[in-house]
Amino acid sequence: MMLTPKLRSSYLTTHSRYTKLRFCSSSSSSSSSWSGLQSWRESPLNEDRFWGPNGPQPLLQSPHSSPATPLPLEASASSLAEFGSLVLSTSCPLTKSKLSHLAFTRWRNQNLPIGLCHPPSPPARPPNPRLVSPKEIPDPKNSGLPLNAYLLHNLAHVELNAIDLAWDTVVRFSPFYDILGEEFFADFAHVADDESRHFAWCSQRLAEIGFSYGDMPAxxxxxxxxEKTSDNVAARLAAIPLVQEARGLDAGPRLVKKMVGFGDQRTSSIVARIAEEEIAHVAVGVYWFTSVCQKMNRVPCSTFKDLLKEYNLELKGPFNYSAREEAGIPREWYDSSSIKKEPEENRKSSQQLSEVYDRLACIISMESEHSSLNRPSR
Known part of the structure; x- marks a missing residue:
């Protein structure tokens, strides 16, 4: 399929209202990249898809491993985009997770091209969980699940969606390979692989405590x-890594603390590792959003805020400032209070409080691990 320069350009540009640049501050036109980004890109394939007694380990080393499920990736998939489309077309959550890892593995090991494909929309979904409006999601007390299973189910749902979100980005924007470049697709395929591993951990832990993904509505x-950002790569980057995944950075410490309070140290360890690995995904979003803005000759801060309005993307606090800063998101992008001339001592005080909170959660976690007063997890 041949695309005209006009069509190619329109996929990268936002609407005409963004032609007028609005500078937020001298620091808003650039962001400091996460220091671990290049190491993450160059890291070997991660086969630690089972959560063992001491943390992640390869599935084959586990005595609890189930027989390998046949994976239908042999068909006609000869490129990364085609593999991604197969993942999106798979409804079984565990198979989708395994296919995602196999797709990324095949692409890396066999030096396949990015290719060109169109994604299924929406992606295939299992009959359960039943999808309802957010208002219909039961609260923990009325869900029929203990708190650790309730929170794990919610996290598993986020991770399963994250697999599809990353592969949809790879497949949907594959026609614009010559503009975005191979590293764009490599990064988001890597993100999809990470998310598939996270879902595997959540699914495993749910099974260990007697539940499974699909036991409650989502x-x-x-x-x-x-879906609403399918026509614009800048909007997609704003909506998914910079809004949705950044929320994971905010919620991670709180979720860890809840699991510790419930007495489920094993689940809290899984959640803590997932939250730690999400920093890379947000950093990837920052890197590529800034890169796309540079191609459009636009200022990232003002463009991000315009996209929030245009696509009705909502920012919700409280924010984990230290984790967001580590991932490279400038505070003025998402925190309106920082645009005002905030006293330097107040800004430092806020950052210190956030860091104290993070350290406190870590201390609570370590103390609970050695406490005999905790209720044992199921």
Whole structure:
């Protein structure tokens, strides 16, 4: 399929209202990249898809491993985009997770091209969980699940959606390979692989405590955010890594603390590792959003805020400032209070409070691990 320069350009540009640049501050036109980004890109394939007694380990080393499920990737997939489309077309959550890892592995090991493909929309979904409006999601007390299973189910749902969100970005924007470059697709395929591993951990832990993904209703908000940004790569980067995944950075410490309070140290360790690895995904979003803005000759801060309004993307606090800063998101992009001339001592005080909170959660986690007063997890 041949695309005219005009069509190619329109996929990268935003609407005409963004032609007038609005500078937020001298620091808003650039962001400091996460220091671990290049190491993450160059890291070997991660086969630690089972959560063992001491943390992640390869599935084959586990005595609890189930027989390998046949994976239908032999068909006609000869490129990364075609593999991604197969993942998106797979409804079984565990198979989708395994296919995602196999797709990324095949692409890396066999030096396949990015290719060109069109994604299924929406992606295939299992009959359960039943998708309902956010208002219909039961609260923990009325869900029929203990708190650790309730929170794990919600996290598993986020991770399953994240697999599809990353592959949809790879497949949907594959026609614009010559503009975005191979590294763009490599990064988001890598993100999809990470998310598939996270879902495997959540699914495993749910099974260990007697539950499974699909035991309670879930919402479809994450995919709706993906759908409404299908026509614009800058909007997609704003909506998914910089809004949705950044929320994971905010919620991670709180979720860890809840699991510790519930007495489920094993689940808290899984959640903590997932939250730590999400920093790379947000950093990838920052890197490529800034890169696309540079191609459009636009200022990232003002463009991000315009896209929030245009696509009705909502920012919700409280924000984990230290994690967001580590991932490279400038505070003025998402925190309106920082645009005002905030006293330097107040800004430092806020950052210190955030860091104290993070350290406190870590201390609580370590103390709970050695405490005999904790209730044992199921």
């Amino acid at each position: 919402h479809n908000l994450l995919w709706r955010e993906c």
